[in-house]
Amino acid sequence: MDNPFNFFQRTVFPSYLGVDIGTTSIKVAEVRNGKDRPELVNYGILESSGYLARENQALQTSSLKIFESEIVDLLKTVVREMGTPTKDVVASLPLFSAFISVLDFPRMEPREIEHAIVYQAKQYVPLPLSEVALDWLKVAEFEDEKGFFHQKILLISVPQEQIKKYQAMFAAAGLTLRALEIESLSLTRIFGGDPTSTMVIDIGSRSTSVVFLEKGSLVWATQSDFGGASLTQALASSLNINPLRAEELKKERGVLGTGPSYELSTIMLPFLDVILNEVRKAQFSYGEQFPGLRKTERVVLAGGGANLLGLEQYVERALGLPTVKISPFSRFQYPAAMEPLVGELNAVMPISLGLGLKEFLS
Ligand SMILES: Nc1ncnc2c1ncn2[C@@H]1O[C@H](COP(=O)(O)OP(=O)(O)OP(=O)(O)O)[C@@H](O)[C@H]1O
Ligand SMILES: [Mg+2]
The missing domain is CATH 3.30.420.40 (ATPase, nucleotide binding domain)
Incomplete structure (x- = not known):
């Protein structure tokens, strides 16, 4: 019934x-x-x-x-x-699929800022404004070393x-x-308001996103075109095996770097290093754009790629920051x-x- x-x-x-x-x-x-x-x-x-x-x-x-x-x-x-x-x-x-820009304002009232954003958006969005959905959020405020006040706005636009x-x-x-x-x-x-300054590395299949959080809120995010699939491709071509088998081997052995996984690690690590270099570029760019914020205190790994055995230890050593899985x-x-x-x-x-x-x- x-x-x-x-x-x-x-x-x-x-x-x-x-x-x-x-x-x-x-x-x-x-x-x-x-x-x-x-x-x-x-x-x-x-x-x-x-x-x-x-x-x-x-x-x-x-x-x-x-x-x-x-x-x-x-x-x-x-x-x-x-x-x-x-x-x-x-x-x-x-x-x-979005355009993200960081706008910088001095001390201003929220209403004035809104006005200015609408006015400035044209400069930042590579499409006519009538063709995009716009959103913005205040992501940071701080004084620089010269005593100037900055409010940082993340402008997000998505094509209609x-x-x-x-x-x-x-x-x-x-x-x-x-x-x-x-x-x-x-x-x-x-992250529900977690106060730790965090960099999330989301390793997907075709891309890796790097997301910076402050007091549990989004500050900035960027993406690169390298992901876990490149490790699978590296195994497939080096060992001359089909990609499905390479995918299995990758998941089974990881990059522990010892015993039977040593040889596989040596094949995959250069590709992992490419991803980590993209992460370092993102860190550098974040530091340039948000000089007044605290230094990143921890790395959190996400995405299917974060399940690679041995990845936490490898990233912790490579980036010199405590690293955990999400x-x-x-x-x-x-x-x-x-x-x-x-x-x-x-x-x-x-x-x-x-x-x-x-x-x-x-
Ligand atoms: N145990 C594992 N060890 C290593 N890699 C793994 C493991 N499990 C999944 N992966 C890898 O994770 C990737 C898929 O991750 P995810 O599902 O986050 O990607 P996606 O969201 O589809 O892609 P993207 O975020 O790039 O759009 C694949 O490259 C896959 O090989
Ligand atoms: Mg994904």
């Missing part, structure tokens, strides 16, 4: 699907308000492994070209597999065309897009049956989990 209270329950305890569309996979977290903390009710991850076999088959590329029909199919599949009746989606946009594409994709998958935000904001929500699940209630998976999902799901929190925390 149908539960007569079904409708009632759903309106009192609504849940949302946080959807993170990466370059090679889709992650979905269904979140609702739990008793004493948010509750992860259900989740789904779907990888498009086609990208391993064929160089060009990624779900998204930096050139903004999205293979919409494939994403729609994957969305339908993942939601069907999850068996969730929830249709309300909060989704993230990858950093490369991109937003329409997302709306159309979710609609085609039978879902309702309630909110869209850049992925770094979703990631930041997981642990978003600690903020959630979740089904006990998930416990054995949490170690690995922690790195993979922070963006989808942060998205799932959006309607409850903001």
Whole structure:
């Protein structure tokens, strides 16, 4: 018999699907308000492994070209597999689909700043303003060594065309897009006001994002086009094996640098160093733009790439900062049956989990 209270329950305890569309996979977290903390009710991850076999088959590329029909199919599949009746989606946009600039203002009233931002936006946004959605947030204020006061504003603009594409994709998958935000904001929500000055390195498949947080809030984020897939490709070509086998070997052995993984480490480390050099560039640029902020105190690793065995130790030594893996699940209630998976999902799901929190925390 149908539960007569079904409708009632759903309106009192609504849940949302946080959807993170990466370059090679889709992650979905269904979140609702739990008793004493948010509750992860259900989740789904779907990888498009086609990208391993064929160089060009990624779900998204930096050139903004999205293979919409494939994403729609994957969305339908993942939601069907999850068996969730929830249709309300909060989704993230990858950093490369937004333009982000840092604006600098002296001591001014918020209303004056708003005026100035609108006036200056034209200079920073490479498209006509009528074609973008603009958002801004104050991310820092400090005095420089000469005693000048600075207020830093992060100006985020997303092409309207991109937003329409997302709306159309979710609609085609039978879902309702309630909110869209850049992925770094979703990631930041997981930190819930943690005061440590943090640099998050999110190593995805085709890209790595570097996100700087101060007092648990986003300050700045940037992205580079190198990710975990380059390690797999390196193994495949050096050992002359197929990419699927190379992917397995990478996950099994990591970069521990001892015993049977020594040889594999020597193949992968130069590619990992390329990623870390991009991180150093981001650190340098952050220091230049935000000279008055505290130095980064810790590194937090995220993204599937963060599950590489031995990565924490390697990064800690390379960057000279305490390094840990991200642990978003600690903020959630979740089904006990998930416990054995949490170690690995922690790195993979922070963006989808942060998205799932959006309607409850903001
Ligand atoms: N145990 C593991 N060891 C090493 N690498 C891993 C492991 N698990 C996943 N990866 C790697 O993580 C990457 C996928 O990470 P993730 O799911 O965060 O990417 P994505 O979000 O789809 O991509 P992007 O963020 O670039 O758009 C792949 O390169 C995969 O090989
Ligand atoms: Mg990702």
